[in-house]
Amino acid sequence: MELQWPLILFTTLLAWSAGLFATQCAYALRGAAPKAQMSAWITSAVLLVVGGVAVFMHLEHWERIFNGFGHLTSGITQELIAIVVLAVVAVVFAVYLRRGTGKVPAWVCVAGIVVSAVLLVVMAHSYMMAARPAWDSVFQILSIVGAACVMGPGTMAAIDGFTAGKVGATGAAAVVDARAEVGNATAVPTAKLNAVAVLAGSVANAVTTLLYIAVMSAASSAFVSMGHYFDPTHPTQAVTDVALLTPFGGGLPMTLLAIIAALLAVVCALVGKKQGSWKVWGLAAAVCGCVGAIALRVLFYQMGGSVFLYF
Amino acid sequence: MTQYGIVTDVNRCVGCLACSVACKVVNNVPVGSFWNKTLRITNPSVEGGTWPDTDNYYLTVSCQHCENPECVKVCPTGASHKLADGTVQVDKSKCIGCQFCAMSCPYGVRYLNEEERVVEKCTLCEQRIAQGELPQCVTQCGGMARWFGDMDGDIRDFKGARGETLGEFCEEFTDADVHHLPDVGNGPTGAFILRRMVWQGGNQ
Numbered sequence: 001m002e003l004q005w006p007l008i009l010f011t012t013l014l015a016w017s018a019g020l021f022a023t024q025c026a027y028a029l030r031g032a033a034p035k036a037q038m039s040a041w042i043t044s045a046v047l048l049v050v051g052g053v054a055v056f057m058h059l060e061h062w063e064r065i066f067n068g069f070g071h072l073t074s075g076i077t078q079e080l081i082a083i084v085v086l087a088v089v090a091v092v093f094a095v096y097l098r099r100g101t102g103k104v105p106a107w108v109c110v111a112g113i114v115v116s117a118v119l120l121v122v123m124a125h126s127y128m129m130a131a132r133p134a135w136d137s138v139f140q141i142l143s144i145v146g147a148a149c150v151m152g153p154g155t156m157a158a159i160d161g162f163t164a165g166k167v168g169a170t171g172a173a174a175v176v177d178a179r180a181e182v183g184n185a186t187a188v189p190t191a192k193l194n195a196v197a198v199l200a201g202s203v204a205n206a207v208t209t210l211l212y213i214a215v216m217s218a219a220s221s222a223f224v225s226m227g228h229y230f231d232p233t234h235p236t237q238a239v240t241d242v243a244l245l246t247p248f249g250g251g252l253p254m255t256l257l258a259i260i261a262a263l264l265a266v267v268c269a270l271v272g273k274k275q276g277s278w279k280v281w282g283l284a285a286a287v288c289g290c291v292g293a294i295a296l297r298v299l300f301y302q303m304g305g306s307v308f309l310y311f
Numbered sequence: 312m313t314q315y316g317i318v319t320d321v322n323r324c325v326g327c328l329a330c331s332v333a334c335k336v337v338n339n340v341p342v343g344s345f346w347n348k349t350l351r352i353t354n355p356s357v358e359g360g361t362w363p364d365t366d367n368y369y370l371t372v373s374c375q376h377c378e379n380p381e382c383v384k385v386c387p388t389g390a391s392h393k394l395a396d397g398t399v400q401v402d403k404s405k406c407i408g409c410q411f412c413a414m415s416c417p418y419g420v421r422y423l424n425e426e427e428r429v430v431e432k433c434t435l436c437e438q439r440i441a442q443g444e445l446p447q448c449v450t451q452c453g454g455m456a457r458w459f460g461d462m463d464g465d466i467r468d469f470k471g472a473r474g475e476t477l478g479e480f481c482e483e484f485t486d487a488d489v490h491h492l493p494d495v496g497n498g499p500t501g502a503f504i505l506r507r508m509v510w511q512g513g514n515q
Contacts, residue, residue: 001414060408060428067405068388076387076409130495131381131417224493226511227354229370233331233345304414307493308513311348311372311419 001304006058008297013051014083014123015144015293016286018116019152020044021090023197025112028093028104032190033160037102040159041094048083075126082119089115120145127300133222134245134303139208139215146208147293150265153197154286157272160190161279195273198285202265205289209262209296213247213255216303220246224308231310240309247299254299261292314378314397315435316462316500317449318469318489319371320481322507323456326351326369333451334373337436344422346433347373347448352511366508371448371457374399374420374433375491378498382412382421390429397462397500398437403429417495445470455480462500482506 024040027033056062069077089111096104124141223242231237244250265288272281326349334340334347354366380399383391390405391412401412406429413421413430421432436446440459444450449457450472458477460469466489467478481504490503493513503512 004410058409060410060423061406064388064405064407067390067407068386071387071389073384074387074411075385076411080387126385126411127414129381129385129415130497131415224511224513226350226352227509229353229511230351231348232326232328232351233348306417306419307495308372308418310350311345 001301001306003298003301004058006054006056008294008301010051010055010058011123011144011297012147012290012293013047013054015120015148016151016155016290017044017047017051018086018119019148019150019201020047020155021086021093021152022113022116022148023152023156025093025104025109025116026197027156027160027190027193028097029106029109029113030193031103032193033156033164034102035163036156036160037097037104038094039163040156041090041097043155043159045090048087052083075122078122079119079126082115082122086115086119116148117145120148131306132304133219133307134216134305135300137212137215137219139212140300142208143212143296144293146205147289147296149201149208150198150205150262150289151286151293153194153201154265154268154282154284154289157194157198157278157282158280158286159282160194161277161282164190191276194278194282195269195276198278198282199266199269199273202262202269202285202289205292206262206266209258209292212296213258213299216247216251216299219303222307223305224310226310229310240305242305242309245303245305245309247303251299251302254295254302258292258295258299261288261295264288265292312397312463313395314376314462314500315440315459316376316397316502317373317435317446318458318460318466318477318502318504320456320458320477320484321368321370321503321505322482323454324349324369324371325454325456327453329451329453330371330448330457333447334433337447338434341424341426344424345373346420346431347371354509354511366511368505368508370503370512372418372420372492372512373448373501374435375418375497375499375501376433376435378500379496381415381417381497385411385415387411394437396437396440398435398440399432400434400437401429401431403427403431406430417497418492418499445472462502466502 021044124144127135247255265285268281268285272278328349331347331349350370376398388405390402393399408428421430424431445459449459458469458471469477484504488506490510492499
């Protein structure tokens, strides 16, 4: 089917926003990178707003937006509810961040992580349609979560690098022990957390990307084959070629871009870990994750033929 | 419970496109879009074979007014809904044009009306069947291939353009000759009767 750019941008930016918020919640839980928290929160909020604006561009009659959203079986309604819940948790998080010591209670952090994950699952689940074999897979959901896993930690590590205040503050040689700053007994060195989060996130993203591409390849067998057919009402239109609806057929450019970007994010994480510098490498991992996520969503639409393709 | 639908005797269809054209006229379907489309299926029974070893028939495809329509399930505003007569309709005044219904349709029969910026599709001529008339595609069928009635009853009782029933008028058929478009849990209600040839419209 044709590319739905507002939805491609919305899903990618929402994954980025939720991934970043979940990451900062995890950091807050461990008492790491306290100086990066407010910047990360603002970045996450901006990504959410830009994504929200993008999805409005998809609606043909956005002025009728209040016509509904009471229809609970609709994925769009479920997404809206999840976004509102996330926004509420994010506001509570920000309130605690601005108060006194800036320490956010553990329950808020855990709620932030859970709600972010739920939002991503709900968002991706709204595209799980039996009508479109390439979409109707749990691996499609995991690919969105995987994108959040690399974009969130990458951005958080980069923001930490920019806000730490001095060169190498998050490096291996100059570990910031946040414990002293927020009085959190479970605090861990931020540099170690950056390395673990970005590396694990980028590997998770690469794995989920590869798995979903494999699933899309297998899904092409679900299309109805018509033998030879002709559409007299569109006599000059090319006959549908089911063989093109495979990631390694018609979708090859986007498949390669998604795979390369996902693997490059892993490379960025490894280099960042080795150098202990996340200003560049954290950002690079996040950007690679974003490019890979967009490529995978483009591929998602390119492969999104219905089981009966011939109308 | 009523479930109105159309049964097409594919062996009778001559591919005249009268159903497609009549539908466009009576429902003001935009140029380039269709509520009912006619496909020509040519399938050599023997590789490289010529007639009579070649299947050749026409498949008219439109909204299947499904039993469990996925388009209704995904609609955020309730614009897509199922009526008591079993037909699936779109309340255009509620539609926000998100097009998730079009994405969720296994048959691709929904499209965005660029002028009205809402999604539309076959209504089974609700404006006609609500007052006891036949859908325009059935009325206009040149080959007496299209028949209208309640799928919850016997399809042999379906009515054609001249008042006969399918059972009286059409060639005899068995249950094995009655086919549907692929079902992915939506329960398509439209049926196609195809005898002596290989059904290419799906796995049933």
